[in-house]
Amino acid sequence: MNLTREEERILAGELGEGMKTAMELLVAIGDAFDAEKMIPISRAHAASSGQEGDMYFVELLAKGGAKCRVPTSTNPVYDIELFHRLFKVPKEEAEVARRVMEAYKKVGAILSWSCLPYLTENIPLYGETVAFSESSATPYVNSVIGATTNREAAQSALAAGVMGKTPLYGLHIKENRKGTVQIKVEASLKNSFGYTLLGQFVGEEVGYGIPVLTGIKKRPNTEELINFCAMSNTSGAVSMFHIPGVTVEAPTIKDAFQGDTPKESITVTNADLQRTWEKLQSARGGKIDFVMLGCPHYTLKQIGQTAELIEGKKIHKGVAFWICTSATTRKLAERMGYVETVEKAGGGIVVDTCIDEPCWTVYRDQVGMTDSPKCAYYRRFKDVIVASLEQCVEAAVKGEYT
Amino acid sequence: MKNEDVKLRCHKIVGGVAEGEALVSHEPICFYLTDPKTGIVREKTHELAGKNLANKILVFPSGKASSVVQIDGLFKLAMHSLAPKAMIVKDVETVLIVSAVLAKVPLVDRLDADPFEAIHTGDSVRVDAEKGIVTIRKQR
Numbered sequence: 001m002n003l004t005r006e007e008e009r010i011l012a013g014e015l016g017e018g019m020k021t022a023m024e025l026l027v028a029i030g031d032a033f034d035a036e037k038m039i040p041i042s043r044a045h046a047a048s049s050g051q052e053g054d055m056y057f058v059e060l061l062a063k064g065g066a067k068c069r070v071p072t073s074t075n076p077v078y079d080i081e082l083f084h085r086l087f088k089v090p091k092e093e094a095e096v097a098r099r100v101m102e103a104y105k106k107v108g109a110i111l112s113w114s115c116l117p118y119l120t121e122n123i124p125l126y127g128e129t130v131a132f133s134e135s136s137a138t139p140y141v142n143s144v145i146g147a148t149t150n151r152e153a154a155q156s157a158l159a160a161g162v163m164g165k166t167p168l169y170g171l172h173i174k175e176n177r178k179g180t181v182q183i184k185v186e187a188s189l190k191n192s193f194g195y196t197l198l199g200q201f202v203g204e205e206v207g208y209g210i211p212v213l214t215g216i217k218k219r220p221n222t223e224e225l226i227n228f229c230a231m232s233n234t235s236g237a238v239s240m241f242h243i244p245g246v247t248v249e250a251p252t253i254k255d256a257f258q259g260d261t262p263k264e265s266i267t268v269t270n271a272d273l274q275r276t277w278e279k280l281q282s283a284r285g286g287k288i289d290f291v292m293l294g295c296p297h298y299t300l301k302q303i304g305q306t307a308e309l310i311e312g313k314k315i316h317k318g319v320a321f322w323i324c325t326s327a328t329t330r331k332l333a334e335r336m337g338y339v340e341t342v343e344k345a346g347g348g349i350v351v352d353t354c355i356d357e358p359c360w361t362v363y364r365d366q367v368g369m370t371d372s373p374k375c376a377y378y379r380r381f382k383d384v385i386v387a388s389l390e391q392c393v394e395a396a397v398k399g400e401y402t
Numbered sequence: 403m404k405n406e407d408v409k410l411r412c413h414k415i416v417g418g419v420a421e422g423e424a425l426v427s428h429e430p431i432c433f434y435l436t437d438p439k440t441g442i443v444r445e446k447t448h449e450l451a452g453k454n455l456a457n458k459i460l461v462f463p464s465g466k467a468s469s470v471v472q473i474d475g476l477f478k479l480a481m482h483s484l485a486p487k488a489m490i491v492k493d494v495e496t497v498l499i500v501s502a503v504l505a506k507v508p509l510v511d512r513l514d515a516d517p518f519e520a521i522h523t524g525d526s527v528r529v530d531a532e533k534g535i536v537t538i539r540k541q542r
Contacts, residue, residue: 028503032415032494032511049470053477053504133469153469153500170496208495234468237495356470 001030001167002037010163018064018107021057022159029156030167039129039168043071044161045117047133047154048104050077050097050357057155059099061162062106072161073110073122075134075154076297076324077101078353093358107162113352114326115296116226118145121328126248129172131160135374136230136296142240144225146248148172151239171240177249178258179212179242182265186215187273193371193388195224196231197273200280200373203236205266212242212256219246223299227372230296234374280373283383289366291347291396293389294324295355295375300332302389303349307338309393310345316399320363321347324354347396355380369395408538411514412490414531415499418508420487421528424521424538425450425458432467433475433501441484459527460486461517465498473501480505488529490517490536510536 003011011027013020026038048054077097083089105111112121115134124130124147132141133152141147150170152160160166170176183202189195202211211232220228220243232238242250250256293306303323315321323342325333330351333339339349353359355370356378369385369392370376376384385401395401427450435445441456456479465472479485488508491498502509508531513520521527526539 025500025503028416029496029499032413032499047470049474051470051474052481053474053501054470056477057504135468150496151469153473153497155473155500155504156496237466 001027001035003027004038007038016065018061018066019162021060021064022066022162025156025159026163026165026167030169033167033169035167035169037168038165039172040164041070041131041160041166042128043122043124043130044068044157045073045075045122045132045134045137046104046109046158046161047075048077048100049075049154050100052096054154055096055100055103058103058107058158061158062103066107066162068108068161069164070161071110071122072158073112073114073117074104075115076113076352076354076357078357078359079351082350083359087359087362089359090361097357107158109161112326114328115354116299116326119299120326129166131157131166133157135233136226138239139229139233139241140226142171142177143229143242143247151237175258177240178210178260179256179262180209180264181206181211182262183211183213184215184265184267185213186267186269188270189216189218191388192221192224192227194273195220196227196371196373197276198268199228199231200235201268201272201276203232203234203238204276206232206236206238208237210240210242211238212244212250212253212262214244214253216243216246223302226296226299230372230374234377277386280376280386281384283367283385285385285401287367287400288319288369288385288395290320290322290363290368291392292322292324292355292368292370292375293392294322295370295372297329298323298325300329300336303329303333303338304336306389306393307341309390310347311341313345313397315346315396319396319399321396323347323349325349325351327351369401408520410520410536410538412510412531412534412536413512414510414534415494416502416507416509417531418488418506419530419532420459420508421526422457422459422487424523424525424527425453425455425460426518426521426523427460427462428518429462430464430466431460431462432465432472433479434467434471436475436479438475438478438482438484441479455486456484458486459488459490459529461490461521464491464493465495465501469497469500472497473504476501476505476507480507488531490521490529492517
């Protein structure tokens with residue numbers, strides 16, 4: 001890799017140990033992909049997680065005096081005070097979370113603790129070069145916004161944020177952004193849960209690749225695209241996709257494949273999505289202990305929909321009901337009266353966290369219900385039922401899923 | 403076959419030198435699905451299910467699963483000194499590179515022969531990522 005004089009000096013440790021560590025990681029990645037050089041980025045999103053691997057790296061940078069040179073947002077961890085009031089969080093786990101959050105503050109990151117930073121706290125524009133980790137963020141930023149990012153890890157995104165640079169490889173190069181497989185959508189996608197199942201199916205089928213979705217009749221909305229991104233990049237590794245006429249780099253199917261004809265195509269029918277749905281269930285039905293919504297974080301619109309569904313009802317005794325969202329979204333939800341409606345029904349809206357955090361260990365041996373296959377995938381609880389928001393609310397009120 | 407060492411060139415991704423017994427997986431690996439206290443693969447449907455990857459020279463096609471769990475998985479193994487001694491892969495992706503850098507495990511790719519034909523479980527293998535050479539000593 002060709003490094004500039006400044007980059008060489010950073011690598012030699014002249015600007016501190018923190019910068020050196022970040023540069024070493026970026027150079028290792030650049031060398032692995034035969035990148036010719038580093039290119040500037042305008043922003044980054046580090047999928048911080050409050051786990052030990054995450055703590056090790058961010059503390060190394062913080063102790064070494066590194067500071068983010070470009071806006072760098074952070075993923076959910078958890079509010080230790082709040083969870084200590086709710087349940088018992090193991091002391092060692094809480095200590096890891098506390099240290100992670102402190103270290104991200106020290107490196108000057110945006111303390112968003114949100115997995116949808118691209119909607120509110122750290123928004124790329126079309127054509128920007130960025131480094132965004134997090135399953136929904138990578139494909140959303142590439143496909144829906146048309147900024148360019150690779151499928152970053154938390155640490156490579158943080159290193160890029162600290163350096164203000166990333167190696168030139170992968171999806172930063174136009175030829176690598178062309179479709180690899182056509183997905184002929186024959187399924188009807190009646191509601192937003194349809195996009196969740198479609199994402200799950202496409203990720204499983206494609207693995208690594210850039211799917212091009214054709215045959216979609218109604219334009220998907222923001223939430224449907226977020227869910228498609230999160231699921232396809234969890235069940236598979238879909239960093240980018242095209243929907244001709246919808247996503248920005250593909251006005252036509254020809255643009256999606258950059259003039260080539262698709263080598264492979266997969267058809268997806270209602271029956272395929274039904275099978276995908278059935279495979280997600282680890283419990284057949286019956287009594288549930290809790291409902292977990294907001295993986296990825298619920299938007300204001302989704303919280304509003306939930307409030308509308310639950311207004312005037314009571315969540316069944318013994319069933320917990322949680323919505324995860326960002327601090328900024330909750331503030332607006334409070335103002336709109338959604339928080340009060342959900343709390344009156346017996347539910348809660350919690351910020352800065354995610355089901356994949358150790359603060360939820362209280363549900364480890366229980367049966368949960370969620371509208372998110374990604375939430376189910378983490379397997380932080382005994383059994384899981386995945387169904388639409390409407391079905392989740394209905395089951396929460398009845399105390400069982402039938 | 404004569405008792406000769408086979409030397410193959412490789413491409414260094416994460417540096418270091420290590421020597422040990424090869425463990426070959428034809429399926430991608432997620433380190434989160436191994437027991438961090440023993441190194442035993444817990445993923446029931448995996449071809450390495452029940453096998454121990456601790457301190458082996460691990461040969462596999464690529465990593466898999468979300469970045470957070472993959473990195474935490476290898477890092478936890480490394481904290482217990484149970485990470486593979488070195489990793490030889492066919493396809494690299496960013497997440498696997500970051501995992502190897504953090505856990506300080508030498509990682510190489512682009513062997514000048516198909517690693518799945520050249521290396522078999524039980525072979526004695528030396529990975530010199532610095533010089534870009536993998537040496538294979540067939541099990542007698």
